[in-house]
Amino acid sequence: MILFHPFSPDPAYLERRSETIDWLVNNSVNILDLGWEIITYPCEKTSDYEDKFRELWGKDDLIIWEHDIVPTMEAIIRLAECEYDLCVNDYPFWRLGYQPIYGKPAPLKYRSSCRNVAEDGSRQDSVDEWADYVGFGLTKINRKFQVEHELGMVHEDRWDNLDTRFCRWTYSLGYRWHVHRPMVKHNHYPEGR
Numbered sequence: 458m459i460l461f462h463p464f465s466p467d468p469a470y471l472e473r474r475s476e477t478i479d480w481l482v483n484n485s486v487n488i489l490d491l492g493w494e495i496i497t498y499p500c501e502k503t504s505d506y507e508d509k510f511r512e513l514w515g516k517d518d519l520i521i522w523e524h525d526i527v528p529t530m531e532a533i534i535r536l537a538e539c540e541y542d543l544c545v546n547d548y549p550f551w552r553l554g555y556q557p558i559y560g561k562p563a564p565l566k567y568r569s570s571c572r573n574v575a576e577d578g579s580r581q582d583s584v585d586e587w588a589d590y591v592g593f594g595l596t597k598i599n600r601k602f603q604v605e606h607e608l609g610m611v612h613e614d615r616w617d618n619l620d621t622r623f624c625r626w627t628y629s630l631g632y633r634w635h636v637h638r639p640m641v642k643h644n645h646y647p648e649g650r
């Protein structure tokens with residue numbers, strides 16, 4: 458397993474990163490004890506995130522953990538052990554455009570066309586939830602999926618829609634994301650604004 462942690466070295470982001478950095482300091486030994494590789498990756502240029510992501514493609518099971526998410530070991534282990542190819546741990550998300558509709562922090566299911574239908578079209582029980590589009594905040598893409606699919610998303614020199622472009626591609630392949638809860642903390646919009 459590779460735990461890929463892209464981050465912005467820009468001091469402007471330090472406030473939303475600090476709790477995440479603390480978490481990594483406190484938990485890196487536990488993660489390394491699992492035999493995993495941790496890649497903390499400073500993204501200086503807008504293309505760095507995608508370039509590194511493409512470099513890692515096909516190498517190993519991959520967990521992407523972005524710099525403003527405070528995970529838990531339990532959440533990370535659940536992602537790693539889950540049988541599905543594409544998994545996401547839900548987190549609060551807020552954008553101005555969502556405010557008039559929901560009026561509160563929007564969990565993943567409200568910003569995705571969620572359905573309880575698996576990749577093969579079969580109905581899932583009510584415990585399992587599936588999303589078409591997700592943010593990359595805390596996600597797992599297993600190696601099997603990577604090996605079976607040459608990375609086919611559209612290339613743009615942007616980091617902030619990498620997840621959208623990736624999901625557009627996986628959606629076109631007929632895949633959905635398996636949603637994990639409870640939500641983890643997101644320090645970009647910690648209070649929903």
Ligand SMILES: [Zn+2]
Pocket residue numbers: 536539540541543544545635636637
């Ligand atoms: Zn899963």
